[in-house]
Amino acid sequence: xxxxxxxxxxxxxxxxxxxxxxxxxxxxxxxxxxxxxxxxxxxxxxxxxxxxxxxxxxxxxxxxxxxxxxxxxxxxxxxxxxxxxxxxxxxxxxxxxxxxxxxxxxxxxxxxxxxxxxxxxxxxxxxxxxxxxxxxxxxxxxxxxxxxxxxxxxxxxxxxxxxxxxxxxxxxxxxxxxxxxxxxxxxxxxxxxxxxxxxxxxxxxxxxxxxxxxxxxxxxxxxxxxxxxxxxxxxxxxxxxxxxxxxxxxxxxxxxxxxxxxxxxxxxxxxxxxxxxxxxxxxxxxxxxxxxxxxxxxxxxxxxxxxxxxxxxxxxxxxxxxxxxxxxxxxxxxxxxxxxxxxxxxxxxxxxxxxxxxxxxxxxxxxxxxxxxxxxxxxxxxxxxxxxxxxxxxxxxxxxxxxxxxxxxxxxxxxxxxxxxxxxxxxxxxxxxxxxxxxxxxxxxxxxxxxxxxxxxxxxxxxxxxxxxxxxxxxxxxxxxxxxxxxxxxxxxxxxxxxxxxxxxxxxxxxxxxxxxxxxxxxxxxxxxxxxxxxxxxxxxxxxxxxxxxxxxxxxxxxxxxxxxxxxxxxxxxxxxxxxxxxxxxxxxxxxxxxxxxxxxxxxxxxxxxxxxxxxxxxxxxxxxxxxxxxxxxxxxxxxxxxxxxxxxxxxxxxxxxxxxxxxxxxxxxxxxxxxxxxxxxxxxxxxxxxxxxxxxxxxxxxxxxxxxxxxxxxxxxxxxxxxxxxxxxxxxxxxxxxxxxxxxxxxxxxxxxxxxxxxxxxxxxxxxxxxxxxxxxxxxxxxxxxxxxx
Amino acid sequence: xxxxxxxxxxxxxxxxxxxxxxxxxxxxxxxxxxxxxxxxxxxxxxxxxxxxxxxx
Numbered sequence: 149x150x151x152x153x154x155x156x157x158x159x160x161x162x163x164x165x166x167x168x169x170x171x172x173x174x175x176x177x178x179x180x181x182x183x184x185x186x187x188x189x190x191x192x193x194x195x196x197x198x199x200x201x202x203x204x205x206x207x208x209x210x211x212x213x214x215x216x217x218x219x220x221x222x223x224x225x226x227x228x229x230x231x232x233x234x235x236x237x238x239x240x241x242x243x244x245x246x247x248x249x250x251x252x253x254x255x256x257x258x259x260x261x262x263x264x265x266x267x268x269x270x271x272x273x274x275x276x277x278x279x280x281x282x283x284x285x286x287x288x289x290x291x292x293x294x295x296x297x298x299x300x301x302x303x304x305x306x307x308x309x310x311x312x313x314x315x316x317x318x319x320x321x322x323x324x325x326x327x328x329x330x331x332x333x334x335x336x337x338x339x340x341x342x343x344x345x346x347x348x349x350x351x352x353x354x355x356x357x358x359x360x361x362x363x364x365x366x367x368x369x370x371x372x373x374x375x376x377x378x379x380x381x382x383x384x385x386x387x388x389x390x391x392x393x394x395x396x397x398x399x400x401x402x403x404x405x406x407x408x409x410x411x412x413x414x415x416x417x418x419x420x421x422x423x424x425x426x427x428x429x430x431x432x433x434x435x436x437x438x439x440x441x442x443x444x445x446x447x448x449x450x451x452x453x454x455x456x457x458x459x460x461x462x463x464x465x466x467x468x469x470x471x472x473x474x475x476x477x478x479x480x481x482x483x484x485x486x487x488x489x490x491x492x493x494x495x496x497x498x499x500x501x502x503x504x505x506x507x508x509x510x511x512x513x514x515x516x517x518x519x520x521x522x523x524x525x526x527x528x529x530x531x532x533x534x535x536x537x538x539x540x541x542x543x544x545x546x547x548x549x550x551x552x553x554x555x556x557x558x559x560x561x562x563x564x565x566x567x568x569x570x571x572x573x574x575x576x577x578x579x580x581x582x583x584x585x586x587x588x589x590x591x592x593x594x595x596x597x598x599x600x601x602x603x604x605x606x607x608x609x610x611x612x613x614x615x616x617x618x619x620x621x622x623x624x625x626x627x628x629x630x631x632x633x634x635x636x637x638x639x640x641x642x643x644x645x646x647x648x649x650x651x652x653x654x655x656x657x658x659x660x661x662x663x664x665x666x667x668x669x670x671x672x673x674x675x676x677x678x679x680x681x682x683x684x685x686x687x688x689x690x691x692x693x694x695x696x697x698x699x700x701x702x703x704x705x706x707x708x709x710x711x712x713x714x715x716x717x718x719x720x721x722x723x724x725x726x727x728x729x730x731x732x733x734x735x736x737x738x739x740x741x742x743x744x745x746x747x748x749x750x751x752x753x754x755x756x757x758x759x760x761x762x763x764x765x766x767x768x769x770x771x772x773x774x775x776x777x778x779x780x781x782x783x784x785x786x787x788x789x790x791x792x793x794x795x796x797x798x799x800x801x802x803x804x805x806x807x808x809x810x811x812x813x814x815x816x817x818x819x820x821x822x823x824x825x826x827x828x829x830x831x832x833x834x835x836x837x838x839x840x841x842x843x844x845x846x847x848x849x850x851x852x853x854x855x856x857x858x859x860x861x862x863x864x865x866x867x868x869x870x871x872x873x874x875x876x877x878x879x880x881x882x883x884x885x886x887x888x889x890x891x892x893x894x895x896x897x898x899x900x901x902x903x904x905x906x907x908x909x910x911x912x913x914x915x916x917x918x919x920x921x922x923x924x925x926x927x928x929x930x931x932x933x934x935x936x937x938x939x
Numbered sequence: 940x941x942x943x944x945x946x947x948x949x950x951x952x953x954x955x956x957x958x959x960x961x962x963x964x965x966x967x968x969x970x971x972x973x974x975x976x977x978x979x980x981x982x983x984x985x986x987x988x989x990x991x992x993x994x995x
Contacts, residue, residue, distance in 0.1 A: 244978045251979065267975040316965055324958045328951070344940055355947070 156182050157294070158199030177204045181293050185249070188256055193249045200245035202294035210478070211291075213451030213463040214284035214299075223283065223299070231261070232278040236297035238290065241270040250295065257281060257289055272297075301445040301466060315432065318367040319425045325363035326418040329356045333415040337910045353405040356414040364398050368421045386565040386608050389572060393603025394421065400596045413600060416912045420605050423920045431612035431619075431632050447519070447832065448484050448535070452477070455528065466535050473531045477522045485518050485531050486538045492527035496520035519832060544835070559636055560884055561611045565604065572602040579903045590905045597907040601898035605916060606891030606923040610884045611636075613927040618880050621935035626863035627873055634859045637843045639877040640824050644772060645815065645837070647829035648782035648792075651847050653759035654864070660693050664745070664753010670720050671747050677702055678715035678722060686743055687713070687724075690755060712744075721748045759788055764868030766795050771871045773797040777823070781806050781814060783833055812836035828870075832856050869938075876934055883930045887923050894919035 153160060155171040156178035165172035166179050169186070173179040181201055185193055193200065213219055226233040240246065246265070250272045253263045259281035263274045272295075274286055287297055332352045335345055368391075375391035378384065394417065401412030453476040454464045461476060466484045469475065474490070477483055483496070494510040498520045507523055510516060516529060518538035535541060576598040583591040615632030622629055629635060646652050667675065672694075679691040704716035712725015723730045723746045730744040731751060741757040772778060779801040780792060786804045793802070806814070815825050815837050827834065827841035830848065835856040838844030846858040847867055862870065898915050901907045964970065 244981075247975060247978050248982055251982070265975055265979075266972045267978065268972055313965055313970065316970055317962065320958065320961050320965070324954065324961075328954050331950070347940070348943055351944075351947070355951070 154178050154199060155194065156199060156201040157203050158201075159203070175203060177294075180204070184256065184293060190249060190252060190255060193245050196248055197243045197245040200243050202240045202296075204292055204294045204296070210481075211284050211287050212453075213465075214287055215282065216451070216463065216465075219450060219465065220283050227278070230277060230279055231275060232283065233273065233275045234283055234286070235271050235273045236287070236290070236299070237269075237271050238295050238297050239270060240295050241265065241267065241272070246295070249293070253289070256293070257286070260286065299450055301448040301450055315425070315429055318370075319422070319429055321362050322367040322418060322422040322425050325359045325367070326415075326422040329359050329414050329418045332356050332359075333411060333909070333913070336411045337913070349411070350405075350408075353411060356412070357402060357405060360398065360401075360414045360417055363418045363421050364394060367425060368394050371424070383562070384566040384569045385562040386604060389565065389569045389602070389604050390424065390608060392569075393599055393605075396596050396599040397603070400600070411909055413909050413912055415909070416600070416916050419913070419917050420603060420920075423605055423917070424608055427609040427612035427616075427924075431616040447482065449482055452481070452484055469531050469534055471531055471533060475529045475531055477527050477529060479522060479525060481522055483516055483518055483520045483522065483529065484538075485535045486533045487516055487529035487531045489514050489516055490528045490530050492525055494522060494527050495524045497523050559611065559633055560881060561607065564607065564888060568604060568607065572598065575602075575899060575903070583905065587905075594903060594905050597902035597905070598899060600912060601902045601907060601915070602895055603916075604891070604895075606894060606919040607888060609920055609923050610887040610891065610927055613924050614880050614884050614887070614931055617928055617931040618876065618934070621931065621938065622873065622876075624935075625869070625873075625938055626866050627860065627869075628862075629860040630858070634843055635877045635880060637824070637859075638826065638874055639881045641776065641826040641843060641874065643777040643779065643818060643823040644826045644828065645779045645781050645841070647811075647827075647831070647834050647837075648780055648788065649759070649784055650830040651828055652761055652765050652780070652867075654762050654849075659760045660690055660743075660755040660757050662753055662755050664751075667745070667747070667752060670718075671722060671752070674702065674715055674717045674720045674722050675724065675745065677717070678705060678713050678724060686741065686757070689757070690743060722746070723749075727754075758791060761795060762864065762867050768868050768870060769796045769800060773799060777801075779803065781811050781837070783807065783811075808833040808836050812840045815840045828862075829856075829858075872938055876938060879934050880931065883927060883934070886930075887927050890926060891919055891923055894922075 153172075154165070154174035156173055159174045165174065166176060167173075168179050168182065171182070173182065178201060181204055182191075185191055214223075220232075221227065224232045224234045238250070241250070247267060250265050251263055253272075253274065254260045257276075260274055260276045263272055265272050272290075276286055287299070290297055332355055335352070336349065371387045371391045371394060374385065374387040378388055397413050397417040397420070401414050401417065404410045404412045448466060451463045451465050452469070453461050454469070455474040455476055456462055469485055475485075475487065489510055489512045491512060494514070494516060495507045496510060496516060497507045498517075508520075515532070518535070518541060533539075576595050579598055580591050580595040583594050612632065615635050618635055619629055619632060622635075676691065676694050679687045679694070702715050702717050705713070706715075707713050708725070708729065712723060712729040715722045715724070724743060727742070727744050730746040731749065742754045743757075744754045745752045769778060778797070778799070780796070780803065782788075782802075782804050783806050784804060789802055789804065792800075796802075803814070811834065815827060819825055819840070819842070825841040826843045826845065827837045828845045828847060829838055830846055834844075834846075838846065838856060838858045843860070844858045845860045845862050846856060847864050848861050849864045862873075894915065898907075898912075898919075901911055901915075
């Protein structure tokens, strides 16, 4: 291991690492965790993975609410006199060491009887003895060792999550039926009039019939339901011909064996259902650790501290907050409702809401909006509204959040299915009519044979396998998509709308520009040193940009909260801060954030902060401009207009000062005009726009951190590749169209047998799986080649 | 040739046993998390090693 990195968390230890047992640690927190582990013989934690830990956070009374009965009730999945079981979500779970330590929790607290990690979902299920320990101490223990559980309002509602396993059961039943029916039908493929076969064929056939019952009535039921729904809505979706094919197969086969006409098509029937379900299962790729359905509830805490009239602190549920309640918000806590600041110094980080990382300082009497995070000290608020009626949360009462995006969308398979179904029915009727005139005994045979062989198994499989595979490939490139239909919609986009802050700008860095009189060397040394001593976020940013000067000891240093800094070194007197504080009387029209500087009461100049844009923004926009309408829809003021004008292609529309609701309305308006909108945003303020758009993507610096409800999450480092991904989606549509052509060829061959009245069960049993499998192979190979072309 | 009844019965019973095992496996949640067990499986060794160093 490298010498200067923390043994526990791997962070740089800086100049003065804490040495303990010949290992260096970046802070006392990390050292404490190491001590806890080494005392309990759990240092194996560090063998599995280098520096796997996280710095434990201050806890204090943060988890007091966990001793409340009704909250424990909601959070635990099982409660009895002696035992409680709770599943906790821990975002830090990321490696095998994490699994190991969390499953050995009983060594740290013997009252924990079992703990099991689900790595994909990043949860740990803890079973503990409720007589000797409680939820609060379990959570506190986890936080102490750096695995702080994330408990939000979301957990409060969904105390019971049902896992839907029906698809895997259906697949199992279909596979079971398919395998056994194949066995039983095998003899009749070859020897038709053999003596013993004649003797026992009825037994074999009725067994096949019995095995096909669960396949048709259980495994295939979704197809019947969906076909029925489609017909009722007057849509010929792909499930209509499938359901038709399945029922004709089943009815004809049953009649055949009942009247001893032949052996039926039970093998093809079970195979068809099995392949279709495999396709469905393959498409159902989900990213357990990501959630695409989040609303404000995932961000908000369950409980806050309320101050009673008597001055006692009491922790209450967020939903119980009433207008006029006095609420205490500690450092690092989220403000759950709109309120007026009564006491304390508020420094609010609204990055959850706006994506803007710069904190806002407020004085008492100011109005604070829900969703902000207090970043220093304790403040007292008086609630103005209840949680659900707050400015931010109100957005979620909009109808758009109750709509299912897929409902109004006709996917490629269904759009082709309409023509397909009509064509097949026409062929079936013409062929039947022909045979009625020539050999009426064959007519019904031909009619059913056409419907059987034309059952669009291959067509139904093309899209699931293509999109399913592409979904996995995108996942590897850190582009996580909610489901397959998003890829299809992405290919049809013609308008792209970007949020500004946090989306095309990067949260981490900003740049500053100095205008004014040159600072002397002396002055710049004092400047960097006074910035170094200040904790104000602007000072920190500026210090990070400058930080080249030598370190000197300042003679005098004082920080005036909300105003600025004064610093003195030898005979240099510096004032750094707001225009008023420094004594700049010039009126500025500039809207950007500025820091002014004066030396010995003579005004020197100012640093103006600009957003720093993500790498490749300009290139990406230039790639996109030929094909798409581009819009920047920002909640910020117009300060960056000139900068953006220079950076982006001239036809890009720039719209500023947009409230969350305005963004939603803007998109709605353009959709009504026929535009297919891709919205790219990041914060909760974009939530409405993301839900309204055809495809809503979220840019995220760290995909494990929460992002609002959306259709896909794109890692910030891959932002510049956006165009490549859209192109890949378009290529996927092309692949599907080619596989449609392929399956039509199979259908024509099959139809030849069917129309001429010579469809033997063995032909169907060969042709149907062959077409399905070759489609699966074709789409998989084609998408993999497509994936290799991506960077 | 009546032995075929026995053979068929056996083959179906075996198939049903496997099917029942599959249903049981799904029901007990074995298909819910397909990653963690693969890591957990490798842990037993380390755990024993720690215990050994304890006793020494």
